Amino acid sequence: MVLAGTFRAHATAVVESDSIGDGTAIWAYSHVLKGASVGRRCNIGDHCYIESGASIGDDVTIKNLTAIWEGVTIENGAFIGPGVTFTNDVYPRSPRMKQAENRYRGREWLAKTVVGEGATLGAGSVVVAGLTIGAHAFVGAGAVVTHDVPSFALVIGNPARVQGWVCVCGSRLEFVQTSTKCESCGMKFRQTEKGLEPLRPPGGADA
Amino acid sequence: MVLAGTFRAHATAVVESDSIGDGTAIWAYSHVLKGASVGRRCNIGDHCYIESGASIGDDVTIKNLTAIWEGVTIENGAFIGPGVTFTNDVYPRSPRMKQAENRYRGREWLAKTVVGEGATLGAGSVVVAGLTIGAHAFVGAGAVVTHDVPSFALVIGNPARVQGWVCVCGSRLEFVQTSTKCESCGMKFRQTEKGLEPLRPPGGADA
C-alpha cells in the first residue's frame, strides 16, 4: 500500500485518474483509468476497473471483481457487491465486426445507468444498461435488473421483481396498512402510488 | 502499453502465447497462456484469462473479467460481454479429490463450446459446457445458457429461452407472417423450421 496524495493504492494497482477523493482506498490489481471520477472515503476492492467517464460519489463501497463503465454513475453511500456486472450498451455487437461499424461511429449506443444514494447492488447481480436504481433500493444477490428499481424497493430474481421494501439502514420493512416504522433503526415511511416515501429525511433517521 | 511484435499488451498483462494476430490489444492484468490462439484486431479487456487450447477468431471483442477455457472456440466478430462465464466440464468435481481422480486421468470430461460468428454473449451470462451458440445469436445479460442457441435467436433468463430474433447488426426483428426486414440496417430474413435464414448473405447486408 502506497500513499499517493491523499488516497491509498495497493502496489499492484494502476491508477491513472487525477480525480480521486481524500481517504479513498484502491486495492490490489485494480485499474482506475484517466478521466474516471472517484469521491472521498471510498473503498474499491481487488480486481476492479473504473473506466474513463464513470462517476463514483463519496462513501461508496465497491467489492471485488466489478467493472464500472463510462456512463455509469454511482451516488454517495452506495454498496456495489462482489462480481456485480454493469453494462452501457443495450444491444452490443463487436465494434470490430464490419456490420456493426456504423453503429459505433457515434455515441448513440451509450446508455447511462444511475445507482442512487445509499443503494445496494447484491453480489453477482447484473444491471442492464439505461436504468436507474433508486436511492436506498436493494438488489438481491444474483438478480438481473431489467427495469428501473424504485427507491427503497427490494428486488430479486431473473428478471428482478419487487419483493418488498427496505429501510435506509438495510432492514426489511413490514407495512401496517400504508405506513411502517423500521424495527431496527426506527425510521418511518409511508407507501405512495410511486413507491416508498420517508416521513423524515434519511439524514435524520437515527436522531 | 508495450508493442510486442504486431499486437499490443498492457505492461501488467502476461502474454505467453506466440499465436496472437496483428492489431490485437490485450489490456491490464490479462493472461494469455501458451497454446492459446487469438486472431487479428481483437480487443481483450482487463482481468481476462485465455487458456491453452482456447481458440479466438478475428475482430472479437472480449470485455473484462472473462476466462476462456480449453475447448472454447469463439468465431470471428463475436462479442463476449463483461463477466461472462464459460465452462468445459458438464459435471465438474475437484480433480484432487480421490474419488474423482479416475475421471480426470483421460480427456473425456472435456466438453467443447462454440460461439458462432458475430454472436453476442451478454454481460454476466453463463454458458454450460458442450453447447453451440449460433451465428449472430444474442444471449441477454445474466442469461444461463443450458441448450444450443439457434442462429439469430435472442435468448434470456435462467434457464435461457428463445424470446425473439435479432439482425446481424443487433436490432430486434419483428415478423410479418414469415419474413422480416431489419428496420435499422435493412437486412431481410425468413423464418424456417430450423430458425432464421438471411435472404442475402450477411456480408451484403449493408449494401
Place this chain on the structure above:
Amino acid sequence: MVLAGTFRAHATAVVESDSIGDGTAIWAYSHVLKGASVGRRCNIGDHCYIESGASIGDDVTIKNLTAIWEGVTIENGAFIGPGVTFTNDVYPRSPRMKQAENRYRGREWLAKTVVGEGATLGAGSVVVAGLTIGAHAFVGAGAVVTHDVPSFALVIGNPARVQGWVCVCGSRLEFVQTSTKCESCGMKFRQTEKGLEPLRPPGGADA
C-alpha cells in the same frame, strides 16, 4: 512461477498468508491475505482473492475470478467453479454511509457459509450468506443459492431448487423406489426423509 516454501505462487500473485499447505498452487494475479488458511494440494486459479478469516481445506480446486471472504469455510475436495460469488452479509450497506455505521461497529453482520466436503459450486453461481452446502452437493452453473443445500443434492435456477441427486463422483443418480446405485462408479445410496445417505462411506466407494 516461484517456489515459496512448499507451495507455488505465480510471479504476479501476492501471498501474505503464512498458512498455505504443501503442494498448493496459486496462479496469476491472485491475492491470499494474511490470516487466510489454505490446505494442501489446492489449486487456486487466476484473479482470485482469499480474505483473512477464510478457511480452505485440502485438495480444493478454486477456478478463476472468485473471492473467498472471511466467514467462508470450504471443506476438503470441494470444487469452486469460475466466477462463483460468495457473500458474508445478508443485507449489506456501505459501511461508510452514516446510517450504516452502527451496524458495522460490531461483528454481528457477519454470516458464515460452509461448503461441504467434495461439493461442487458450478460456474457463475452465487451463494447468499449464512448457508451450508452439504457434502458432495452439486450447485449448477448460474444458480443462485438462497437456502441450505442437502448433501448429494443437485440444485439449479434462480432461486436454486433441488432437481435431483448426484454421486460422490459427480454422476446423476436415478432412483428405483428408495435406493440407487451409481452407474458410473458403483456407489450405493438410499433416500431418507432428510435427503440422501450413502450405503457405504464415500471413502470406500471405489473399493
